[in-house]
Amino acid sequence: MQQGPPPDRYGMSPPPSATGSRPAHHNLPPVSSRPPPSPTTRDGADPTLLPLFRAVDKDGTGQLSERELSAALVNGDWTAFDPHTVRMMIRMFDSDRSGTIGFEEFCGLWSFLASWRTLFDRFDMDKSGNISLDEFNNALVAFRYRLSPRFVELLFRTYDKRGDGVMSFDLFVQACISLKRMTDVFKKYDDDRDGYITLSFEDFLTEILRQLK
Amino acid sequence: MQQGPPPDRYGMSPPPSATGSRPAHHNLPPVSSRPPPSPTTRDGADPTLLPLFRAVDKDGTGQLSERELSAALVNGDWTAFDPHTVRMMIRMFDSDRSGTIGFEEFCGLWSFLASWRTLFDRFDMDKSGNISLDEFNNALVAFRYRLSPRFVELLFRTYDKRGDGVMSFDLFVQACISLKRMTDVFKKYDDDRDGYITLSFEDFLTEILRQLK
Numbered sequence: 001m002q003q004g005p006p007p008d009r010y011g012m013s014p015p016p017s018a019t020g021s022r023p024a025h026h027n028l029p030p031v032s033s034r035p036p037p038s039p040t041t042r043d044g045a046d047p048t049l050l051p052l053f054r055a056v057d058k059d060g061t062g063q064l065s066e067r068e069l070s071a072a073l074v075n076g077d078w079t080a081f082d083p084h085t086v087r088m089m090i091r092m093f094d095s096d097r098s099g100t101i102g103f104e105e106f107c108g109l110w111s112f113l114a115s116w117r118t119l120f121d122r123f124d125m126d127k128s129g130n131i132s133l134d135e136f137n138n139a140l141v142a143f144r145y146r147l148s149p150r151f152v153e154l155l156f157r158t159y160d161k162r163g164d165g166v167m168s169f170d171l172f173v174q175a176c177i178s179l180k181r182m183t184d185v186f187k188k189y190d191d192d193r194d195g196y197i198t199l200s201f202e203d204f205l206t207e208i209l210r211q212l213k
Numbered sequence: 214m215q216q217g218p219p220p221d222r223y224g225m226s227p228p229p230s231a232t233g234s235r236p237a238h239h240n241l242p243p244v245s246s247r248p249p250p251s252p253t254t255r256d257g258a259d260p261t262l263l264p265l266f267r268a269v270d271k272d273g274t275g276q277l278s279e280r281e282l283s284a285a286l287v288n289g290d291w292t293a294f295d296p297h298t299v300r301m302m303i304r305m306f307d308s309d310r311s312g313t314i315g316f317e318e319f320c321g322l323w324s325f326l327a328s329w330r331t332l333f334d335r336f337d338m339d340k341s342g343n344i345s346l347d348e349f350n351n352a353l354v355a356f357r358y359r360l361s362p363r364f365v366e367l368l369f370r371t372y373d374k375r376g377d378g379v380m381s382f383d384l385f386v387q388a389c390i391s392l393k394r395m396t397d398v399f400k401k402y403d404d405d406r407d408g409y410i411t412l413s414f415e416d417f418l419t420e421i422l423r424q425l426k
Contacts, residue, residue: 151415158422198411202364209371
């Protein structure tokens with residue numbers, strides 16, 4: 001499996017080593033615990049997925065609408081995906097900007113979700129089918145985020161949209177991708193990598209609006 | 214009608230006067246064009262709204278659920294309110310944090326929406342029942358925001374959720390309240406009112422997460 005670069009070590013102490021931007025970690029998590037890379041490279045179509053694609057493409061147009069994809073994407077307990085996760089997936093994999101997902105795009109999306117599923121199962125230590133706050137914290141540590149317990153809890157509560165104290169697969173993916181996106185935005189402004197950024201009024205508003213989309 | 218303080222003049226040129234935090238404006242918009250204040254003071258119950266409240270309270274519990282409120286709140290063309298606007302209203306007026314809206318809370322909410330409706334009608338210059346980008350820009354100028362055309366357009370497109378190039382009443386309210394909230398957050402950090410703020414990684418993430426709620 002291809003791996004993107006891990007997120008930088010933003011957050012609380014210990015601070016990154018002063019000897020280089022990539023300090024040596026003697027206790028790095030195994031590479032296979034890292035999140036799947038964002039869809040920058042196309043793997044092309046996987047013909048074995050064609051029957052599945054056809055089954056999801058109810059109206060036979062060769063393109064999956066948001067509604068068709070929503071009906072197909074379910075969690076381990078067969079609950080429907082949160083609508084925001086579905087829209088996030090479409091935005092990420094709709095490379096021709098048609099607003100729908102063609103077969104090749106679907107193959108990328110499916111393989112991406114399969115990678116996340118493997119990670120989800122790994123961090124679901126008690127095999128409950130959901131991620132608890134502790135399990136979420138372990139995942140973020142494995143992804144090399146250094147975040148305060150208070151912030152991790154805020155993040156968890158924000159994406160625990162059903163308010164039941166645990167995170168289903170769809171919300172886990174949504175939370176991790178959102179965190180990655182917010183981190184990337186921060187890095188864009190933090191040229192000197194000191195963990196602080198300066199923003200004008202419109203920069204601040206613009207970046208928030210982009211995250212809302 | 215009680216008026217809250219207008220938003221500060223953040224944004225593009227001209228910059229605020231150096232002589233004081235509240236420069237003299239010889240062409241201030243009339244007070245009645247300013248947005249209604251957030252629910253900081255309670256006006257108490259308005260008995261004339263009781264029949265309406267009872268009609269909305271389908272299950273007769275004396276408390277309006279999100280579902281009951283959603284069914285009652287409609288735009289001028291009878292389309293349902295965007296779910297995010299409904300949740301925003303509940304969060305703003307649910308003063309006892311019950312997750313539902315009691316009668317007194319409903320009175321506050323109703324009067325707040327009535328004030329916004331008056332504003333909406335004023336800025337809907339062509340009486341189309343919707344706010345165009347130009348009309349939205351006029352409203353923001355009247356509210357004393359100084360924003361670049363590019364940012365106003367981004368804000369408009371973000372809240373034009375139905376993608377039809379105009380803003381219905383619910384989305385206009387949502388956009389204006391969100392802008393106010395984001396501005397308040399910015400002000401909180403901008404102690405010296407120079408239009409720039411410095412944020413740590415977790416501050417940045419935390420403020421974005423709060424806006425997502």
